[in-house]
Amino acid sequence: MAPPRRPPLAHALARHLGLVLVSVLLAVSVIGYCALYLATQARLPGMFELTSSLNNTMPLALAALAQTMVVLTRGLDLSIGGIIDLSNALAALYLGTTAASMALASALILLAGAVLGLVNGALVAYGRLQPILVTLATLAIFQGLAIRVLPQPGGAVPEAYTALLVNTGAPYALVYVLALMLFWTVLRRSQVGIALLAIGDDEAAAAANGIDPVATKLVAYTLSGLIAAAAGLFLAAQATAGDATTGNGYTLTSIVAVVLGGVSLFGGRGSGIGAILGAFVTTMIVNILFFAHIDPLYQSFYEGAFLVIAVVLAEGLGRLVRRRRARA
Amino acid sequence: MNDADERHAASLEAISVSKSFGGVRALHEASLRAFPGEVHALVGENGAGKSTLIKLLGGRLRADSGVIRHHGAAVALKTPDAAHRLGCWTVFQELTLLSAMSVAENLLLRREPRGAFGLTSERRLRQTAEAVFARFGIHDIDPGALVEDLPLADRQVIEIVRALSHDPDILLLDEPTSALMERETAWLFGEVRRLRDAGRTVVFTSHRWHEIAAIADRITVFRGGRDVGSFTTLGEDEAVTLMTGQRVETLYPPRPAAPASEAALTVADLAGGRLASASFSLHRGEILGVGGLAGHGHRELFLMLFGAMPRKAGRILRAGHEIRPRSPRQAIRAGIALVPEDRKTEGLLLPLSVRDNLTLAVLGRESRLGVLRRRRLRSVAAAMTTRLKVRMPDITSPVAALSGGNQQKILLGRWLLADCAVLLFYDVTRGVDVATKHEIYELMTALARDGRAILYYSSDAEELAHLAHRVLVLREGRIAAELPASGLNAEHIVAAAMRDQAAA
Numbered sequence: 001m002a003p004p005r006r007p008p009l010a011h012a013l014a015r016h017l018g019l020v021l022v023s024v025l026l027a028v029s030v031i032g033y034c035a036l037y038l039a040t041q042a043r044l045p046g047m048f049e050l051t052s053s054l055n056n057t058m059p060l061a062l063a064a065l066a067q068t069m070v071v072l073t074r075g076l077d078l079s080i081g082g083i084i085d086l087s088n089a090l091a092a093l094y095l096g097t098t099a100a101s102m103a104l105a106s107a108l109i110l111l112a113g114a115v116l117g118l119v120n121g122a123l124v125a126y127g128r129l130q131p132i133l134v135t136l137a138t139l140a141i142f143q144g145l146a147i148r149v150l151p152q153p154g155g156a157v158p159e160a161y162t163a164l165l166v167n168t169g170a171p172y173a174l175v176y177v178l179a180l181m182l183f184w185t186v187l188r189r190s191q192v193g194i195a196l197l198a199i200g201d202d203e204a205a206a207a208a209n210g211i212d213p214v215a216t217k218l219v220a221y222t223l224s225g226l227i228a229a230a231a232g233l234f235l236a237a238q239a240t241a242g243d244a245t246t247g248n249g250y251t252l253t254s255i256v257a258v259v260l261g262g263v264s265l266f267g268g269r270g271s272g273i274g275a276i277l278g279a280f281v282t283t284m285i286v287n288i289l290f291f292a293h294i295d296p297l298y299q300s301f302y303e304g305a306f307l308v309i310a311v312v313l314a315e316g317l318g319r320l321v322r323r324r325r326a327r328a
Numbered sequence: 329m330n331d332a333d334e335r336h337a338a339s340l341e342a343i344s345v346s347k348s349f350g351g352v353r354a355l356h357e358a359s360l361r362a363f364p365g366e367v368h369a370l371v372g373e374n375g376a377g378k379s380t381l382i383k384l385l386g387g388r389l390r391a392d393s394g395v396i397r398h399h400g401a402a403v404a405l406k407t408p409d410a411a412h413r414l415g416c417w418t419v420f421q422e423l424t425l426l427s428a429m430s431v432a433e434n435l436l437l438r439r440e441p442r443g444a445f446g447l448t449s450e451r452r453l454r455q456t457a458e459a460v461f462a463r464f465g466i467h468d469i470d471p472g473a474l475v476e477d478l479p480l481a482d483r484q485v486i487e488i489v490r491a492l493s494h495d496p497d498i499l500l501l502d503e504p505t506s507a508l509m510e511r512e513t514a515w516l517f518g519e520v521r522r523l524r525d526a527g528r529t530v531v532f533t534s535h536r537w538h539e540i541a542a543i544a545d546r547i548t549v550f551r552g553g554r555d556v557g558s559f560t561t562l563g564e565d566e567a568v569t570l571m572t573g574q575r576v577e578t579l580y581p582p583r584p585a586a587p588a589s590e591a592a593l594t595v596a597d598l599a600g601g602r603l604a605s606a607s608f609s610l611h612r613g614e615i616l617g618v619g620g621l622a623g624h625g626h627r628e629l630f631l632m633l634f635g636a637m638p639r640k641a642g643r644i645l646r647a648g649h650e651i652r653p654r655s656p657r658q659a660i661r662a663g664i665a666l667v668p669e670d671r672k673t674e675g676l677l678l679p680l681s682v683r684d685n686l687t688l689a690v691l692g693r694e695s696r697l698g699v700l701r702r703r704r705l706r707s708v709a710a711a712m713t714t715r716l717k718v719r720m721p722d723i724t725s726p727v728a729a730l731s732g733g734n735q736q737k738i739l740l741g742r743w744l745l746a747d748c749a750v751l752l753f754y755d756v757t758r759g760v761d762v763a764t765k766h767e768i769y770e771l772m773t774a775l776a777r778d779g780r781a782i783l784y785y786s787s788d789a790e791e792l793a794h795l796a797h798r799v800l801v802l803r804e805g806r807i808a809a810e811l812p813a814s815g816l817n818a819e820h821i822v823a824a825a826m827r828d829q830a831a832a
Contacts, residue, residue, distance in 0.1 A: 011472040015430065189447040194433070194440070198426050205424035208388055209437050210409040268428045 017321060018262015018270055021314045022277045025260065029284035036291040047171065054173035055166045055238060057283040059084070062231035063250040064257035064275040065180055066224040071258055073220045074200040074267025075131035079120055080228045080254050082142025083113050084247025087232025089146045092155025092242020102161055110229045116142060117225020118218060125217040139251065146244035153243040157236050165237035177276065184272030196220055200267025256307055257282050262314065281310075338400070339364045339529045340385060340416065340498050345394030347380050352721060352729055354380040356553040357394070362498070362529045362546075367520055369540045370533045372550030372571050373761035375719070375731025378533045379421050381550075382502045385531070386418030387411035415497030419487050419504050421533075425475045432457035432471035435490050460493050464519065480507045481622075485515075492519055499523060501532035505539055506759045509622060517543050535761055537564045572763045579762070580794035581769050583813065584776040587614030587797055591648070592781035593633075593664070593750050598642030601628035604805030605642070610750065610781045615772060617796030618785040620825040625805040626785045630754045633783070634666040635659040646750070660689060665743035669755035675739050678728035682720055683709040685727050685738050689746040712741040717767060733764030740771065751775065753784045757791060769795060789818035789825075801825050 013020060037045045063080050070077040087109050094105045116138070123134040167173070187193040195216040198206035203213050228250075235246055261278025263270025285306050289299050340362045347355040355377040362368045370378045383389040385396065387405040395402050398414050405411045411418070425434045432453040433440075440448035441456045450472075457471035466489060469482050478486075484507040491499060499520075505513045520530050520543060534540055540547060541564070548558045549570040556570050568579075593610040603625035610616045618626055631637035633644065635653030644651050646662050653659035656666070668675055676685055686709040687694065694705050710723055716737045720730050727735055736756060743751060753772065757765045772795065776782055786792050792799050793816045801809040801824040809824040 008472060011430070011470075011474075014474055014477070186445070186447060189449065191438070191446075194437070197429065198437070201426040201428045202424075205426055208386075208408055208420060208424040210407065210412065211438065268426070 013321070016271070017318055018264075018314070019274045019277075021317060022261045022274045022281065025281050025310060025314075026277050026284070029281050029288065033284050033287050033291070036288055040291050051168060051171040051173070053280075053283055053287065054171050054177065055168065057280050058166070058173055058176060059231040059235045059238070060250065060253055060257060060282060061177060061180060061276045061279040062227050062234060063254035064261065064279040065184065065272050066227035066231065067254040067258045068184075068261075068263050068270065068272045068275040069196065069220045069224045069227070070131065071255075071263050071265060072196045072200045072267060072270060073217055074203075075124060075217070075220070076135065076255070076265070077117075077120065077221065077224045077228075078132065078135040078251050079116070079138040079142055080224065080231075081247045081249065081251035082139040082146065083116050083225055083228040084232040084235065084250050085146035085244050086116070086142050086149065087113055087229040088236045088246050089150035089155075089242050089244040091233050091236035092150060092157060095157060095161060095236075097158050099160070102158065106233060109233060110226055113229020113232070114222050114226040117222040117228070120225065121218040121221030124221065125214040143245075143248070146247075150242050150244045153241060155242040157240045157242070159240075162237045162240050165234055180276055181273050184276075188271065192216075192219055197268055200269075202268070253282060256303075260307070260310055260314075337363055339398070340531070341395075341397040342381060342385065342391075343395045343397065345381070345384055345391040345396065347377075347384060347389060347392050349729075353553055355384070355391075358550065358554045360385075360531075360548055360555060361558070362531050364529055365524055365527045366545040367524050367530045367532070367543050369544035369547045370531065370550060371535075371540060371547060371567055373731070373763050374733040374759075376550040376571070376761075377553040378550050379502055380553075382418060382500050382531070382533070383420070385411070385416065386420065386500055387416075388418070388420065412494070415495075416500065417491040417494050417496040417498070418500040419484075419491050419502060421502040423483055423487050425483055425487060427474070427476035429475060430454075430471065431469060431473050431475060431478070431486055434475055435460060435471070435486060435493070437490075461489060464489050464492055465515065481509060481512060484508055485512055488516060488519075492523075496523070496528065498529045498531070501530065503533050503535070503759060505534055505536065513539065535759060537567070537762075568762050571761070579766055579769070580791075581773045583795065583797065584613065584615070584773045587611040587776070587781075588779070592646070593783070594645040594648075595633070596643045596645070598629065598632060598639065598644065599805075600632050600637060600640040600642075601625065602805050603628040603632070603802075606800075606802070606805075606807055607642075608800060608807065608810075610783055612749075612781050613776050613779050614798070615776050615782045615784055615796045617792035617799035617821075618783060618802060619789055619792050619799050619821040620802040620808070622787060624802045624825075626802055627754070629802070630666060630752050630783070630785060633659070633664060633752055635664075636666070660746060660748065663747075663749040664752065665689075665746055665748035665750070666752040666754060667739055667743055667756050669758050675742075676727050676735055679726050681724045682713065682718070682727055682730070682738060683723045686712055686741050686745060689742050708745060712745055716741050716771070733760045736760055736764065736768070740768070744775075748780075750781045750783070753782060753786075755785055755787050758787060789821040792821055793818045 034044055063084065066080055067077055090109050090112065095102050096105060120135055120138055123129050124131050195211045198211050199213050199216050207213055231250065232247060236242055239246065257278035258275045259265065260281050261270065261274035261276070263275055285303060289302050294302055338361045342358065342360045344357040344359055345355055346357055358377055358381060360381060370381070372378050380389065384391050385405070387408040387410050390406065396405060397403065403414065435457045436453055441452045442448050443452060454471045461467065461469060461471065466485060469485065475483060484504065488504055504516060508516065523530055546558060546560055547562050547567070549556050549567060551571055551573055588611055590612050591609040592612045596607050598606045602623065606629055620626065628637060632639050635655045635658050646664070651662045653662060653664065683706055687705045691700060694701050694708065706723070713720065713723060718734050718737050720734060727738055730738070757768055760768065772782060784796060797813050799811045799816065799821055800807050801811065801821060803825055811820055811824065
């Protein structure tokens with residue numbers, strides 16, 4: 001006789017608590033944004049606002065997904081900003097004008113990002129060094145390389161490239177967002193995704209089950225580098241030129257987005273979809289601050305305050321759900 | 329059968345294997361020979377090298393020297409997978425489940441049922457896990473639950489089912505029963521017998537002699553990192569002598585004299601969690617046993633007295649004065665200390681030294697103007713390690729380097745130093761070897777003779793029957809029976825714990 005089971009919904013809630021919370025957060029911030037917009041502009045935001053929000057968020061969504069790969073393994077990738085800088089600088093110089101040259105240059109830049117990520121991974125996995133130390137050092141190195149490649153902001157990104165990645169006419173970027181979410185879903189259900197979560201959960205236990213921690217970390221950092229390089233390409237397309245310092249802010253904002261997205265900094269828990277939604281929450285906060293006429297000088301103050309509130313709320317709710325489950 | 333034939337027939341052999349950890353020799357030229365169709369028990373004190381040997385055989389660790397043979401051929405077990413490929417599966421003592429993942433994901437880790445594009449799904453996982461559990465007669469574990477939400481016993485069962493589901497040719501079980509109740513242990517032994525009858529090899533370790541006697545075909549005794557003999561029949565006394573290298577006269581010391589009439593702790597209508605209501609008095613110099621099946625409120629009783637869990641109702645009087653401990657800190661100040669069962673998660677700071685762990689609760693007392701008196705701390709700690717006969721490399725070695733029994737002694741020593749009048753002992757002998765158990769019993773009776781009041785829960789009814797002045801049996805959150813020491817035996821306690829309401 002099987003005893004009563006908890007309904008699948010309860011399990012789903014337990015497993016995807018972070019995802020549920022970030023969805024609520026996103027809904028609340030979108031509603032807040034719309035209300036403010038209505039109050040100041042006397043109409044609701046339309047297609048233009050949707051398109052620009054999506055386009056503006058794409059680089060951060062990518063950076064957050066890149067960060068997720070590493071955070072899930074109980075690491076932290078501070079070099080994301082440096083990889084974005086470098087990929088952005090390379091794109092501004094080498095994209096060319098023909099479709100073939102753009103495709104080839106993009107592929108090579110993504111490959112370069114993956115290689116830089118692999119270097120991080122090798123230092124962490126073989127060198128047994130702290131991820132935060134390794135990536136802090138490589139962040140500086142990658143930033144230096146980027147400046148060497150493109151000392152002054154400049155270069156040019158062909159219009160066709162911008163039109164493809166950052167179409168301002170219609171919210172095509174939604175397709176990219178969905179593609180990223182699909183990528184995560186596939187990864188999560190593959191051997192690799194399970195290994196990422198497993199070694200972040202308990203490395204010794206994962207190893208006892210035959211999961212190779214070294215190989216898994218190499219994959220995590222390589223994917224992080226690859227996806228961060230993609231963020232650099234989107235930034236270049238958006239700015240239609242290159243700037244070797246444009247990525248610097250993404251190191252920290254990617255961590256913010258990941259935390260808002262319910263990915264545990266202690267590893268083993270969280271979802272890439274949550275991190276992507278976390279990126280959108282971050283964008284919405286910036287939009288809200290803009291329409292609330294907050295002096296840009298104080299913007300980081302409010303962003304920080306909001307992050308603290310969001311994290312405290314998420315923690316509190318999480319604990320509440322956990323306690324109720326323990327009682328059930 | 330001569331020696332050469334026997335070696336040929338063995339399914340798994342370790343020959344003169346040695347393994348050291350940072351200068352500490354865990355195994356020294358130890359050998360083991362296990363045969364098809366046998367259940368082979370490894371016995372020995374904590375720290376005798378059993379777990380290390382199992383880790384070597386399971387591919388978790390690599391030997392410094394020595395040979396491991398599988399059906400006569402030398403093998404290099406570099407990884408767990410290498411052992412798995414030989415059909416050798418292990419249930420390690422410290423479980424290897426991933427706590428943030430579901431039961432099904434853990435059960436099917438790395439062999440997830442995969443559909444289109446090689447992807448798995450939660451539904452597919454759940455269905456397959458359901459089928460695996462059903463195959464082994466397990467119906468009360470929800471495959472969709474997260475492992476972290478399950479009690480230890482369920483986790484242990486999952487880990488065992490996972491190993492069994494690989495249809496092992498050789499199954500290694502390191503203390504599989506320490507977290508299990510009788511019913512689950514019976515289930516496990518049924519599976520073990522099934523494997524044996526199918527000609528497989530099962531190697532297991534246990535500290536419970538009746539389990540070993542019930543199921544083992546061959547017993548290998550370990551002492552100090554090497555095997556000291558292999559037997560097909562062996563009595564408990566003989567085994568203990570081999571394990572400790574000395575004769576233990578009687579396992580249980582005599583009960584201390586009758587306690588004083590003065591109550592050290594009085595509990596009235598205490599309730600919270602699974603504890604519905606409990607009232608009793610604990611006297612100075614008394615060992616008051618608490619028995620009954622797990623999950624009937626024992627844990628809650630102890631945690632509430634120690635201020636580690638909020639009370640729903642009831643009063644606690646300490647030497648006549650009402651106290652309301654809301655944190656362990658307040659309980660300690662009122663002279664109440666708790667020695668928990670799970671020393672790794674509930675009390676010891678494993679990377680810190682023996683000295684630091686021992687003196688943790690008395691740092692305030694042993695300091696002047698907030699500055700620690702280091703020399704004094706050291707001498708206090710050293711005296712305690714001598715008194716408790718702690719076996720350790722040095723007083724500054726990390727507690728993590730000590731064996732389980734010695735870790736338990738350190739935890740005991742900490743509360744002895746804190747000089748608490750009321751000691752709450754919660755299943756302190758679980759997973760502890762016979763020799764250390766004996767030392768803990770002696771210590772407990774000495775403390776009672778000293779006038780301390782001891783509340784003592786044990787999952788082993790035999791211990792309670794031998795040591796306690798009275799035994800309270802908890803059932804469904806209430807005190808179902810109070811049994812006096814005279815003429816008490818373990819069966820009485822178990823009977824009182826099991827009896828249903830109608831028969832009571």
